[in-house]
Amino acid sequence: MGWKPGDARRATESMIRVDQAGEFGATRIYAGQLAVLGDRSPAARAIAGMANQEARHRAFFDAMMARRNVRPTLLEPIWNVAGFALGAVTAAISPEAAMACTAAVETEIDKHYEDQLVALGDSDPELTDAIRDFQAEEVEHKEAALAAGAENAIGYPVLSTFIRLGCKVAIATAKRI
Numbered sequence: 402m403g404w405k406p407g408d409a410r411r412a413t414e415s416m417i418r419v420d421q422a423g424e425f426g427a428t429r430i431y432a433g434q435l436a437v438l439g440d441r442s443p444a445a446r447a448i449a450g451m452a453n454q455e456a457r458h459r460a461f462f463d464a465m466m467a468r469r470n471v472r473p474t475l476l477e478p479i480w481n482v483a484g485f486a487l488g489a490v491t492a493a494i495s496p497e498a499a500m501a502c503t504a505a506v507e508t509e510i511d512k513h514y515e516d517q518l519v520a521l522g523d524s525d526p527e528l529t530d531a532i533r534d535f536q537a538e539e540v541e542h543k544e545a546a547l548a549a550g551a552e553n554a555i556g557y558p559v560l561s562t563f564i565r566l567g568c569k570v571a572i573a574t575a576k577r578i
Contacts, residue, residue, distance in 0.1 A: 418471055419576045425477065426571065430484045432452070435448055461535075476578055487567075491560070500551035511536060
């Protein structure tokens with residue numbers, strides 16, 4: 402089967418859909434963490450700052466979806482609950498576990514965004530520029546989480562592996578549904 406004219410558009414729409422879903426999920430994870438941690442700790446203050454950046458990323462993709470008539474993922478209600486629950490559970494374990502969650506998620510998002518940048522090349526400068534900017538901030542989140550003791554969380558290797566696997570499944574699913 403050869404290349405079809407609509408393939409590039411569908412691929413870009415899929416990227417926008419999954420990126421918006423991911424940023425939505427990130428805002429929900431941080432909302433769950435902050436619901437448990439409140440503003441009592443340095444971790445909560447760091448999380449609040451990351452949450453603000455994720456909200457800005459989400460707003461960008463929300464607007465891009467509206468401008469380009471891209472449908473959202475049908476799984477948003479699941480991401481809403483699952484993201485909040487993941488954030489709340491990791492924060493309830495410990496501030497380090499909350500940071501382990503951030504490090505795991507951002508590891509996968511960094512890889513995901515890098516794959517998108519390669520696939521896009523120079524075909525969509527607006528999307529490429531946004532992804533590049535957001536990727537840099539996601540890497541900062543990962544580095545901040547590691548510096549804040551993510552790897553000291555109880556069961557870090559298992560927790561990180563589980564969360565990273567969940568991210569991979571969520572990304573693959575949101576591309577299609």
